[in-house]
Amino acid sequence: MNIQSHFADIDTPTGVMRTYIHRPDIEGSFPTILFYSEIFQQTGPIERAAKLMASHGYVVLVPEVFHELNPIGTVLGYDDAGREKGNADKHAKDVQGYDTDNVAMIEFVKQQDYCNGHIGAMGFCIGGHLAFRAALQPEVKGAACFYGTDLHIQVIPNKPGQHSMERLDDIKGELCMIWGKQDNHIPTEALAKIYTELNETDIT
Known part of the structure; x- marks a missing residue:
């Protein structure tokens, strides 16, 4: 399926968020994926993945996750400098900022004729x-x-009771959680902790 790509600058409580949009280049309305990058923002691999999903009939939104902390259009390199800056940004932005970003994107999606109201999310690493x-x-x-990183520890700043794993009861949809067996970012004991806590909920 042919696709088209463009962007929207979405207003959020913490500033304008450049959001890249990849979608089918045909008439109609389609389900939406909110697609979150790693700490480097929309790099080539992220853009290619977004376009691939769009070619299968999805509207894919890729927000600049650290829009408050960088000029619009910033893409960090897959190198030491990029990792250092991206990790610094990760430690600087609290989860409430991501929550308001999500609300803003969802409201944007609701206003687009090419979106049919069905919304899912996906992402890699911090995404x-x-x-x-x-x-x-x-x-x-x-x-x-x-x-997904940092679900098991308090790294991303948050207010009391607002860590993601403390909000499990608020998740009403389905989750698919995938980790690499040899990925040393998330220790085995951390995966076991997440698995146990998820199994104590009604999440499917």
Whole structure:
């Protein structure tokens, strides 16, 4: 399926969020994926993945997750400098900022004729965590979280009771959680902790 790509600058309580949109280049309305990048924002691999999903009939939104902390259009390199800056940004932005970003994107989606109202989320690395975070919104019916980081520890700033794993009861959709067996970002004991806590809920 042919696709088209463009962007929207979405207003959020913490500033304008450049959001890249990849969608089918045909008439109609389609389900939406909120697609969260790693700490590097929309790099080439993220853009290619978004376009691939769009070619299968989805509207894919890729927000600049650290829009408050960087000029519009910033893409960090897959190098030491990029990792250092991205990790610094991760430690600087609290989860409430991601929540208001999600609300703003969902409201944007509701206003687009090419979106049919069905919304899911996915992401990689910190983006996996942010897809998990997006699932707190009732409009998000499912989230695919690929090697989501920092779910097991208090790294991303948050207010008391607002850590993502403390909000499990607010997730009403489905979760797909995927980690690599040899990924040393998330220790085995952390995966066991997340697995146990998820199994204590009604989440499917």
